[in-house]
Amino acid sequence: MGLLLGGCQSNTVAEAPVMSGSAHNGFYRVQRGDTLYRIGLRFNQNVNTLVRWNNLANANEIEVGQLIRVRKPASASDRPTGVKPPSGRVARESEVVTTGTAAPDIRLQWPVRGTVISRFNGQTQKGIDIAGSRGTPVKAAAAGTVQYAGDELRGYGRLVLIKHSNSTITAYAYNDSLKVRNGQSVQMGQTIATMGDSGTTGVKLHFEVRVNSRAVNPLRYLSD
Structure with a gap:
């Protein structure tokens, strides 16, 4: 299995399991060192779902610069006129639009008690x-x-x-x-x-x- 996260040096504080880059209109551009597992973790999707959405023949074969769909595809009625869903592995950059971020409505208990x-x-x-x-x-x-x-x-x-x-x-x-x-x-x-x-x-x-x-x-x- 490919790595989900980038490693940390032993003399630094471990950072969160996340990659650089962001999603636009449901797509993420693959960067050097990415794997589908890491991309799935970043956007809260499992690998099988990403494989299906992107028609990937092999989950271990993605390329730097490739656009990967990471959000659920919109239905035909939800898509703007003239915009078609991407076919194959790579989506067109012209389909990319910025999305927002919302805060969660969640309360958490302490995983352990301590200082x-x-x-x-x-x-x-x-x-x-x-x-x-x-x-x-x-x-x-x-x-x-x-x-x-x-x-x-x-x-x-x-x-x-x-x-x-x-x-x-x-x-x-x-x-x-x-x-x-x-x-x-x-x-x-x-x-x-x-x-x-x-x-x-x-x-x-x-x-x-x-x-x-x-x-x-x-x-x-x-x-x-």
Whole structure:
């Protein structure tokens, strides 16, 4: 499986699992280092859906500069007159229009209880780090579906990503062990991992909230 995220250097704070670039009118232009898995994560879509929307013969063969549909195609009645859906793998740049971003209506529970040792700043820190003890259960902050559970992403250790809606994903990094699998549905408060220090130094949980692929301050959404 291709990497979902770019790696982080071991001496830097792990940034959120997201790529550069943005979607326009439902399309994203492939950049160097992208994979379909990473694109799907950024725009909250699974790989099979992207393959179907873009008529891809092979999910592992995408090209730099290629336009990939990442939003649900509009129906014929919704499309402006004279605009046709793209055929094949590449959409025309003339079909691209900017889309907006909305804030989520979601409340989250703390994945673990502990001291926040690193806070969100939107630049070098795209989430928060919470100190704790090895083996402490890590809980799902809200109900959702596991988008990724694994350790292939350098700099994040054993990572879990949970999709809560079409706009919102939470990330849980540096775990000692994972208790869920890709595609599994989870409930708020369900144990998804245990705390550890995989991919970092010192036991802690790196927790992020992504809204429409943008990092937001988790403390805005966590219940007291």
